[in-house]
Amino acid sequence: MTDTKDSTDKTIRGGRKQLSLQRTVESGHxxxxxxxxxxxxxxxxxxxxxxxxxxxxxxxxxxxxxxxxQPAAPVARKPASAPPRPAPSADTASGDKLSSSEVEAxxxxxxxxxxxxxxxxxxxxxxxxxxxKAEKESEAAKxxxxxxxxxxxxxxxxxxxPVEVAAEPAPPAVEEVKSAPAPEPAKSAPPxxxxxxxxSPAAPARKGDGPQRxxxxxxxxxxxxxxPARQRAPRSLDTQFQPRERGKPKExxxxxxxxxxxxxxxxxxxxxxxxxxxxxxxxxxxxxEDEDGRNKRGxxxxxxxxxTGDERRERGKLTVxxxxxxxxxxxxxxxxxxxxxxxxxxxxxxxxxREKIAREVIIPEVITIQELANRMAExxxxxxxxxxxxxxxHKINDVIDADTAELLVSEFGHTSKRVSEADVEEGxxxxxxxxxxxxxxxxxxxxxxxxxxxxxxxxxxxxxANVVSGEAGGITQHIGAYQVETGSGQKITxxxxxxxxxxxxxxxxxxxxxxxxxxxxxxxxxxMPQTIEAINHAKAADVPMIVxxxxxxxxxxxxxxxxxxxxxxxxVVETMSGETLEVEVSALKQMNLDKLLEAxxxxxEILDLKANPERNAxxxxxxxxxxxxxxxxGTVLVxxxxxxxxxxxxxxxxxxxxxxxxxxxxxxxxxAGPSVPVEVLGFDAAPEAxxxxxxxxxxARAREITDYRVRKRREKLGSAxxxxxxxxMMQTLKDEAGKKEFPLVIKGDVQGSIEAIAGALKKMGTDExxxxxxxxxxxxxxESDVVLANASNAVIFGFNVRANxxxxxxxxxxxxxxxxxxxxxxxxxxxxxxxxxxxEPTIREIxxxxxxxxxxxxxxxxxxxxxxxxxxGKVERGAKVRLIRDNVVIHEGSLSILKRFxxxxxxxxxxQECGMSFANYQDLREGDVIxxxxxxxxxxxx
Numbered sequence: 001m002t003d004t005k006d007s008t009d010k011t012i013r014g015g016r017k018q019l020s021l022q023r024t025v026e027s028g029h030x031x032x033x034x035x036x037x038x039x040x041x042x043x044x045x046x047x048x049x050x051x052x053x054x055x056x057x058x059x060x061x062x063x064x065x066x067x068x069x070q071p072a073a074p075v076a077r078k079p080a081s082a083p084p085r086p087a088p089s090a091d092t093a094s095g096d097k098l099s100s101s102e103v104e105a106x107x108x109x110x111x112x113x114x115x116x117x118x119x120x121x122x123x124x125x126x127x128x129x130x131x132x133k134a135e136k137e138s139e140a141a142k143x144x145x146x147x148x149x150x151x152x153x154x155x156x157x158x159x160x161x162p163v164e165v166a167a168e169p170a171p172p173a174v175e176e177v178k179s180a181p182a183p184e185p186a187k188s189a190p191p192x193x194x195x196x197x198x199x200s201p202a203a204p205a206r207k208g209d210g211p212q213r214x215x216x217x218x219x220x221x222x223x224x225x226x227x228p229a230r231q232r233a234p235r236s237l238d239t240q241f242q243p244r245e246r247g248k249p250k251e252x253x254x255x256x257x258x259x260x261x262x263x264x265x266x267x268x269x270x271x272x273x274x275x276x277x278x279x280x281x282x283x284x285x286x287x288x289e290d291e292d293g294r295n296k297r298g299x300x301x302x303x304x305x306x307x308t309g310d311e312r313r314e315r316g317k318l319t320v321x322x323x324x325x326x327x328x329x330x331x332x333x334x335x336x337x338x339x340x341x342x343x344x345x346x347x348x349x350x351x352x353x354r355e356k357i358a359r360e361v362i363i364p365e366v367i368t369i370q371e372l373a374n375r376m377a378e379x380x381x382x383x384x385x386x387x388x389x390x391x392x393x394h395k396i397n398d399v400i401d402a403d404t405a406e407l408l409v410s411e412f413g414h415t416s417k418r419v420s421e422a423d424v425e426e427g428x429x430x431x432x433x434x435x436x437x438x439x440x441x442x443x444x445x446x447x448x449x450x451x452x453x454x455x456x457x458x459x460x461x462x463x464x465a466n467v468v469s470g471e472a473g474g475i476t477q478h479i480g481a482y483q484v485e486t487g488s489g490q491k492i493t494x495x496x497x498x499x500x501x502x503x504x505x506x507x508x509x510x511x512x513x514x515x516x517x518x519x520x521x522x523x524x525x526x527x528m529p530q531t532i533e534a535i536n537h538a539k540a541a542d543v544p545m546i547v548x549x550x551x552x553x554x555x556x557x558x559x560x561x562x563x564x565x566x567x568x569x570x571x572v573v574e575t576m577s578g579e580t581l582e583v584e585v586s587a588l589k590q591m592n593l594d595k596l597l598e599a600x601x602x603x604x605e606i607l608d609l610k611a612n613p614e615r616n617a618x619x620x621x622x623x624x625x626x627x628x629x630x631x632x633x634g635t636v637l638v639x640x641x642x643x644x645x646x647x648x649x650x651x652x653x654x655x656x657x658x659x660x661x662x663x664x665x666x667x668x669x670x671x672a673g674p675s676v677p678v679e680v681l682g683f684d685a686a687p688e689a690x691x692x693x694x695x696x697x698x699x700a701r702a703r704e705i706t707d708y709r710v711r712k713r714r715e716k717l718g719s720a721x722x723x724x725x726x727x728x729m730m731q732t733l734k735d736e737a738g739k740k741e742f743p744l745v746i747k748g749d750v751q752g753s754i755e756a757i758a759g760a761l762k763k764m765g766t767d768e769x770x771x772x773x774x775x776x777x778x779x780x781x782x783e784s785d786v787v788l789a790n791a792s793n794a795v796i797f798g799f800n801v802r803a804n805x806x807x808x809x810x811x812x813x814x815x816x817x818x819x820x821x822x823x824x825x826x827x828x829x830x831x832x833x834x835x836x837x838x839x840e841p842t843i844r845e846i847x848x849x850x851x852x853x854x855x856x857x858x859x860x861x862x863x864x865x866x867x868x869x870x871x872x873g874k875v876e877r878g879a880k881v882r883l884i885r886d887n888v889v890i891h892e893g894s895l896s897i898l899k900r901f902x903x904x905x906x907x908x909x910x911x912q913e914c915g916m917s918f919a920n921y922q923d924l925r926e927g928d929v930i931x932x933x934x935x936x937x938x939x940x941x942x
Contacts, residue, residue: 349379359414363405365421370396372405376414383408424708428650428694433612433640441611442483442491442675443604444513444637448537449520450528454550457587458520459496462597481622481635481677482664486597492604493637493675495622513620513637516603517545518596519571523557523584527565535569544607546599547573547582553589611674616695617643621651622677624686625750626779632656632683636693637675643695644671648702649680652691653709655702656683686778689752740769740838743794744831745785746776747801753824754778757799760828769838771831781818786810795819795834797827832941842938845880849873849910851930862917865897866924869913875932876907881918882931891921895932 028044110121331339361375369387373380380396386408387394394400400408402418409416447455463484483493495514517538521531538545547566549559563573563582572578581599585592623635634651636643643649647658659682661669672678687693696702744761748754754776761771774792775785781796781803787810789796796803796811796818803811803818811818821827851868859865868875877898883891897917900908908914916930 356413360417361409361414362417362419363402363409364419365402366399367402367405368397368399369394372400372408376409376412378412382412386411421708421712424704428696428705429618429692430615430641430694433615437612437614438610439613441609441673442493443515443600443607443609444493444495444675445516445518445600446495446497446514446543447518447520448497448534450522450525450530450534453520453522453525453528453531454587455520456496458518458548458550458585458596459494461587461590461593462494481637483676486601487594488601490601490604491675492597492600493677495637495677513622513639514541514543515607515609516600517541517543518548518600519545520548520550521562521566522551523549523559523562524551524554526558526561527569532569535571544603545571545580546596546603547571547580548596549582549584550587552584553586553591559584609675611640613640613642613673615641617641617647617649617672618692618694619643621687621689621691621693623689623750623752624683624778626686626777628780630681632681632686632778634680634683634687634693635677636680637677638672640674641695642671642673643678643680647695648697648699649683649693650696650702650705651683651687651693653706653713654683654685654687654691655696655699655706657699658682686751689750689755739767741772742769742831742835742838743772743774743789743792745774745789745794745796747781747785747796747798748776748778749800751778753799756824757797757827760824761831764828764832764835766839768840769835771835780804781807783807783810786814786816786818789816790814797821797831799824799827836939836941839940842940844936844938846934846936847873848879848932848934849875851875851908851914851916851932853924853926853928853930854913856924856926857915862897864922864924865915865917866928866930867913868916868930870908870910872910873932874907874909875914875916875930876934877905879932879934881916882933883918883921883924884929884931885925885927890923890928891918893918893921895919 029041030044032040032042034040357377359376361372363372369383370380373383376383384394384396387404406416406418447459449455459482463482481493481495483491485491517534519531519534519538521527535545547562549562551557552559563576566573567576571580573580573582575582581603583592583596583599585596587593617638618640619636619638621634621636625633627633632654634654636651643658643661645658645661649656649658658680660680661672662679662681663669663672664677669678696705746754746757748757758773758776761773765771774794775788780801781798783804783806785796786803786807788794796816798818798820800822802820808818810816819827819830821830849870850872851870853866853868855867857865857867875895875898877895879895881893881895882889883893895916896919897915898905898908899915900912905914918924
């Protein structure tokens with residue numbers, strides 16, 4: 001009826017549904033052929049079989065009325081009632097064929113159709129209305145059409161024959177019905193009414209499930225009028241079911257619409273020779289289309305519920321629409337079976353045989369079975385099976401030694417290469433450069449000395465920049481590296497180290513990376529402990545020294561005293577016939593600074609410092625910190641090679657790609673050559689000060705090196721933390737028994753400061769109390785630090801850092817104390833005071849005097865009172881007393897009553913008598929001695 005119908009699906013489902021659900025009363029069987037050699041027995045009415053068996057001529061006559069078959073009724077005017085009766089009987093038959101269960105099934109299918117349901121329902125109703133009108137018109141036109149009919153007797157039988165027989169080849173015909181707009185001529189033209197009359201018998205047959213598929217065929221012809229009738233005659237029983245073979249619909253469907261438009265004429269009759277057997281009136285087309293809608297709604301769900309194969313096989317014929325619309329095309333059953341078979345073989349591990357590839361497998365000292373299997377490109381389960389055959393049970397994550405791994409590799413046909421874990425660092429630091437590649441480089445000078453001897457001020461005077469103002473308390477908190485240029489154009493790199501006692505490690509690092517050490521000694525203070533330490537560091541690093549005697553502008557300055565004191569530490573200056581250069585300078589007055597620079601240049605010329613700039617950079621991390629907005633930042637000194645932006649750098653357990661290089665003046669630079677200090681941005685974590693850095697070729701190499709170092713550090717910490725033997729464990733428990741701990745969390749601005757704080761706190765520990773650093777790190781105080789401190793009852797110390805808003809709020813709510821410091825020895829002093837509070841105080845007794853009991857009195861409500869005479873010292877009320885009998889301490893307590901005569905007194909001096917009573921003790925005897933003393937508590941300090 002409408003162009004929106006889907007011709008691809010409903011014919012199959014309608015026909016297939018009709019065949020599967022139809023149950024006719026009159027028995028008759030016909031075997032229907034399908035594609036791929038399939039066939040099916042279909043029950044049909046006997047009348048169909050008889051009519052199909054009739055001669056072709058007679059069949060043609062019967063089918064000629066197929067469109068005029070209803071018109072044939074008037075010829076047999078007397079039996080005209082008979083032709084109308086077959087129509088109602090067909091109606092009732094079709095009603096019997098369409099059982100209630102089928103209707104319910106189709107209704108359920110409609111509900112499952114979702115969005116298509118509403119449109120389909122509207123179309124169906126429209127079809128039913130048009131069908132009803134067509135039936136009425138056909139019945140009204142029966143009598144005049146019957147008069148024109150040439151064969152009145154054949155009219156009643158012919159309609160049921162084509163309708164029932166055609167039920168079997170229905171599917172393609174239904175598609176034709178959709179394409180042919182037959183109802184228009186049926187409603188508009190009188191000849192179309194004649195066709196409806198002929199179709200009226202067929203229209204009732206449409207209602208039955210069986211005729212649905214049959215109707216599909218005539219519907220394609222119904223638009224053509226009498227044409228099908230004339231061309232049915234030459235077809236036999238076999239040929240009637242041949243249209244089901246999927247060949248003809250193509251030819252008939254394409255001309256369908258024009259034929260439907262020419263529905264009243266005779267010309268279309270020749271165009272449909274094979275379909276002529278079935279009457280196809282225009283009203284029957286409407287019924288057929290309506291039935292197709294129901295078949296689509298009813299048959300499709302049942303098909304999909306019962307079958308998952310290719311729908312093309314069920315339809316049987318490939319139409320033009322199906323050929324052009326490949327959306328619903330699926331793979332054939334044979335293809336699906338082959339695919340499932342391949343998947344089954346794959347699941348069972350039966351893969352297609354492929355050529356074995358021998359690989360060279362690198363075997364470290366220890367390796368997991370999974371990793372070994374990956375390197376061998378083998379299945380881990382195969383390795384486990386082999387080990388099980390050898391009597392060893394392993395899991396996929398078990399670690400095996402190198403020998404076992406080598407055996408597995410050889411067993412599976414691969415070659416092995418044994419390596420050590422430490423081999424990953426091979427080539428990390430390059431070999432010595434050839435002499436022809438070396439060029440002159442700037443000397444690296446480290447300024448060392450005692451606290452407040454003027455190191456930073458001297459460097460400030462040389463740099464002509466105020467560096468001291470940035471240091472808290474005038475004390476250098478971490479290493480600063482700078483490069484200056486002398487008047488002669490020579491560049492010198494200076495490294496400023498802290499002089500505080502806590503920064504021993506930092507001074508040692510400074511001595512290792514330097515070429516020349518400038519030892520600053522104050523002329524008014526002389527050699528101090530950190531001065532001696534600096535001398536030792538310089539000697540240990542085998543670095544030449546230049547002594548700078550500072551503060552010569554002060555009145556009490558005595559440079560000769562400094563020279564003499566240096567002799568005690570085997571430092572002989574030139575003025576005293578030694579080899580060590582010395583210069584008297586004044587950083588404040590900027591006196592003799594040029595002489596100091598000349599001495600440094602002279603010493604550098606003697607050393608003949610050279611490096612190769614045309615290679616990957618290597619150097620030392622001088623300092624590291626974590627800055628907000630910049631991330632981990634490392635201050636590095638390039639020793640050889642050239643460090644450029646974009647290089648992949650590894651420093652300790654940290655690595656990263658260089659995002660930016662910043663020099664000592666805060667300017668971005670593209671590269672840094674030998675002896676140039678720069679800040680490097682791009683590390684994934686803050687490296688440790690003193691770590692050696694180098695540029696590697698790729699990220700994989702960097703990850704391999706850092707992973708190895710992290711693993712080794714973890715193993716080292718694990719082995720150091722847990723005793724290996726029972727004796728060691730017992731000794732540890734004995735040492736720690738009764739020891740108190742002071743937990744704390746330390747956050748600092750740079751790694752070197754944290755190391756110095758940790759070292760200073762560790763030295764303060766005693767057998768009774770020690771500081772336990774729960775966590776330390778570079779960066780600001782965060783909420784996680786507060787949570788950790790709260791869990792461990794620790795105090796948070798921030799050195800040159802602050803807590804963020806979330807951390808402050810968490811600390812206030814959880815009662816965690818946060819202390820901020822910017823001078824290291826203030827922090828150390830506070831921690832020392834807090835740890836001293838954990839020490840047990842010292843208890844000291846002060847002897848007051850002795851008294852002898854002369855007589856014991858028993859007083860009511862008081863108890864026993866001893867009458868005593870003070871024989872030594874004095875006796876005070878509230879003091880501690882001991883009762884001694886026969887030189888044995890019987891009781892120790894306190895005096896509750898002290899009276900002289902009847903008056904209470906505070907003390908009784910020697911030689912006088914008094915009455916005394918003990919608190920909660922009554923066993924007093926004559927001759928006992930009472931010793932009176934006081935207890936004094938003294939606080940201890942570290």
